[in-house]
Amino acid sequence: MARYIGKRIIYMVITLALIATFTFFLMKILPGSPIASADKLSPEQRAVVEARYGLDDPLPVQYFNYMFGLVQGDLGISINQFKGADVTDVILSRMGPSAQIGFQGMLLGTVLGILLGMIAALRQNTWIDYSSTVVAIIGISIPSFVFASMLQYSLGLKLGWFPVALWKDGFMSSVLPSIALAMFPLATAARFIRTEMIEVLGSDYITLAKAKGASGSEIAFKHAFRNALIPLITVLGPMAVGILTGSLVVEQIFAIPGIGEQFVKSIMVSDFSIIMGTTIFFSVFLILVILIVDIMYGIIDPRIRLSGGKS
Amino acid sequence: MEKILQVKDLELSFNTFGGEVKAIRGVNFDLYKGETLAIVGESGSGKSVTTKSIMRLLPESSAEFKNGEILFGGRDLTKLSDKEMQKIRGKDISMIFQDPMTSLNPTMPIGRQITEPLLKHQKISKSEARKVAIDLLRLVGMPKPELRMKQYPHQFSGGQRQRIVIAISLACNPQILIADEPTTALDVTIQAQILELMKDLQKKIDTSIIFITHDLGVVANVADRVAVMYGGKIVEIGTVDEIFYNPQHPYTWGLLSSMPSLDTEDAKLYAIPGTPPDLLDPPKGDAFALRSEYAMKIDMEMDPPFFKITDTHMAATWLLHPDAPQVEPPVSVIERMKKFPGSRYYEGSAN
Numbered sequence: 154m155a156r157y158i159g160k161r162i163i164y165m166v167i168t169l170a171l172i173a174t175f176t177f178f179l180m181k182i183l184p185g186s187p188i189a190s191a192d193k194l195s196p197e198q199r200a201v202v203e204a205r206y207g208l209d210d211p212l213p214v215q216y217f218n219y220m221f222g223l224v225q226g227d228l229g230i231s232i233n234q235f236k237g238a239d240v241t242d243v244i245l246s247r248m249g250p251s252a253q254i255g256f257q258g259m260l261l262g263t264v265l266g267i268l269l270g271m272i273a274a275l276r277q278n279t280w281i282d283y284s285s286t287v288v289a290i291i292g293i294s295i296p297s298f299v300f301a302s303m304l305q306y307s308l309g310l311k312l313g314w315f316p317v318a319l320w321k322d323g324f325m326s327s328v329l330p331s332i333a334l335a336m337f338p339l340a341t342a343a344r345f346i347r348t349e350m351i352e353v354l355g356s357d358y359i360t361l362a363k364a365k366g367a368s369g370s371e372i373a374f375k376h377a378f379r380n381a382l383i384p385l386i387t388v389l390g391p392m393a394v395g396i397l398t399g400s401l402v403v404e405q406i407f408a409i410p411g412i413g414e415q416f417v418k419s420i421m422v423s424d425f426s427i428i429m430g431t432t433i434f435f436s437v438f439l440i441l442v443i444l445i446v447d448i449m450y451g452i453i454d455p456r457i458r459l460s461g462g463k464s
Numbered sequence: 465m466e467k468i469l470q471v472k473d474l475e476l477s478f479n480t481f482g483g484e485v486k487a488i489r490g491v492n493f494d495l496y497k498g499e500t501l502a503i504v505g506e507s508g509s510g511k512s513v514t515t516k517s518i519m520r521l522l523p524e525s526s527a528e529f530k531n532g533e534i535l536f537g538g539r540d541l542t543k544l545s546d547k548e549m550q551k552i553r554g555k556d557i558s559m560i561f562q563d564p565m566t567s568l569n570p571t572m573p574i575g576r577q578i579t580e581p582l583l584k585h586q587k588i589s590k591s592e593a594r595k596v597a598i599d600l601l602r603l604v605g606m607p608k609p610e611l612r613m614k615q616y617p618h619q620f621s622g623g624q625r626q627r628i629v630i631a632i633s634l635a636c637n638p639q640i641l642i643a644d645e646p647t648t649a650l651d652v653t654i655q656a657q658i659l660e661l662m663k664d665l666q667k668k669i670d671t672s673i674i675f676i677t678h679d680l681g682v683v684a685n686v687a688d689r690v691a692v693m694y695g696g697k698i699v700e701i702g703t704v705d706e707i708f709y710n711p712q713h714p715y716t717w718g719l720l721s722s723m724p725s726l727d728t729e730d731a732k733l734y735a736i737p738g739t740p741p742d743l744l745d746p747p748k749g750d751a752f753a754l755r756s757e758y759a760m761k762i763d764m765e766m767d768p769p770f771f772k773i774t775d776t777h778m779a780a781t782w783l784l785h786p787d788a789p790q791v792e793p794p795v796s797v798i799e800r801m802k803k804f805p806g807s808r809y810y811e812g813s814a815n
Contacts, residue, residue, distance in 0.1 A: 356566060357566040357567040358567055358568055358569040358570070360521055360561065361559070361561060361568070361632070362569070364519055364558060364559040364561075365553065365584065365632065366550045366551065366553040366554035366555060366581060366584050367550070367584065368547075368550055369546075375572075376569050376572070379571045379572075380569070380570065380571050453571065455571060456570060456618045
């Protein structure tokens with residue numbers, strides 16, 4: 154197991170280096186300059202600013218300088234968005250709200266989705282099942298920013314239960330964005346768990362469990378649930394991606410000073426170091442999620458438990 | 465002998481989109497203490513459904529008892545609530561399934577799967593249950609049971625898994641063990657081992673076994689009595705010798721003729737012509753008539769009642785009616801009947 158994780162971490166580092174390289178050169182291809190109102194500056198002034206941020210070096214030199222800093226954990230400083238601030242500090246300070254709504258949304262979505270899917274499977278072909286299917290279709294087909302606006306209008310503006318936008322009221326401010334983010338994982342989890350539960354409930358080992366005298370709830374929770382979870386784990390990774398990319402837009406709509414909102418802005422103003430830093434941060438996060446998913450597989454399903462340990 | 469289970473006039477249907485499928489159409493049999501009753505018949509004859517209905521393992525949403533009763537310990541199992549059935553399943557009546565590869569939970573250590581019925585039905589602690597489970601594994605011939613308790617099903621072979629399923633089924637010393645084609649999915653050498661094991665265990669714990677199979681070779685090996693099912697009904701029931709050496713129903717003749725034997729190597733293997741009846745719309749009269757070369761006019765009109773041949777042997781065919789003409793069974797069946805005292809072709813002891 155330890156050996157496996159070690160191997161995975163080496164792969165992670167290689168993946169990250171590749172991502173950093175690609176992003177770096179893609180960014181350099183982009184038109185526009187991080188120096189605000191660049192046209193108004195005289196060539197001399199411009200040269201001074203560029204020299205200050207190392208933008209006048211040849212591209213390979215810039216690349217190696219950046220990668221060298223990256224290895225040491227230095228993501229550079231913000232060029233224009235947060236003038237001169239350390240990128241790591243910017244990301245860390247912006248991470249709080251994003252992590253909060255992302256985590257709340259993911260938790261709410263998966264837990265409710267699993268419940269909904271299980272109830273639908275156990276009450277197959279009843280109105281409960283049909284309504285859960287409708288919820289799943291809505292959740293998958295309507296993008297999170299539509300939910301965001303609808304929530305703002307109904308629960309925020311009309312009923313006034315929650316603040317419409319901004320990050321001022323702590324938890325209350327996080328409710329609407331979390332709900333908006335939860336819809337996709339909720340729908341996905343409900344759909345997967347329903348399908349899988351129905352299949353598992355029809356399998357021979359469930360009949361054997363029944364033949365042992367197990368009750369309905371014992372069958373659902375002790376025998377069926379764990380087996381039905383396996384495919385859901387597979388989609389949890391991409392779902393986390395959904396939450397992340399979804400949060401870029403949702404944070405914009407709710408004016409939350411999160412990492413997504415800052416990421417979108419940094420692209421608009423071509424703040425190279427912020428774009429790089431955020432991309433790398435997202436990548437690390439994603440790769441970690443995928444590793445965790447792979448480890449969870451082994452915990453849930455002994456058949457794919459990683460070899461190398463004592464068997 | 466003590467009757468442990470009585471199935472009386474059992475009728476059961478499945479409600480499907482196509483209509484009502486009459487899967488069991490009046491089944492009667494008794495199960496005696498300590499005996500092995502084999503139920504044989506082709507696919508769709510209702511043998512599995514009959515036993516699943518005893519355990520009430522059929523989907524409540526579509527399966528419906530139409531008539532009859534299943535008497536066990538003074539209670540009618542068709543009338544019990546699911547809660548009451550849960551107390552019987554796995555304790556008094558337990559079951560072994562066809563495919564050991566799929567009948568164990570892949571994400572649960574086998575130890576827990578064996579202790580589950582113990583903890584459910586008996587007031588014992590976890591550590592005691594563990595001891596019982598280890599003893600059970602040893603009983604079914606599993607080497608190093610202590611080490612294997614924590615392992616998962618995929619770490620066992622097919623034959624070992626069926627041994628585990630048998631251990632589970634025997635955990636609470638059931639009065640009735642239903643084995644639904646327990647050896648069909650296993651290769652022949654393992655089949656023999658599992659059959660030997662079941663025979664051994666039956667002697668040790670004195671349980672009654674209902675053994676479902678379509679393999680007549682297995683029947684001859686394990687059964688005391690045999691019930692032949694066709695089209696949702698029992699058409700002939702008797703002791704093993706009676707069914708094998710003095711069969712009366714044309715369907716039983718067909719089954720026995722289609723069994724390969726050592727002296728028929730050059731001949732083409734016999735197959736019963738036609739297909740099983742459609743139970744969505746069962747035929748009038750004898751369900752086998754359309755496939756039988758012995759069918760008479762009355763077979764198309766009226767369902768034959770049971771005619772008694774001996775106290776233990778009954779068959780539902782009009783051929784046994786006093787007014788029916790004498791017919792000659794197939795040659796291979798006559799050969800069998802020659803060996804059976806009491807049959808009309810008996811030639812005395814072979815010297």
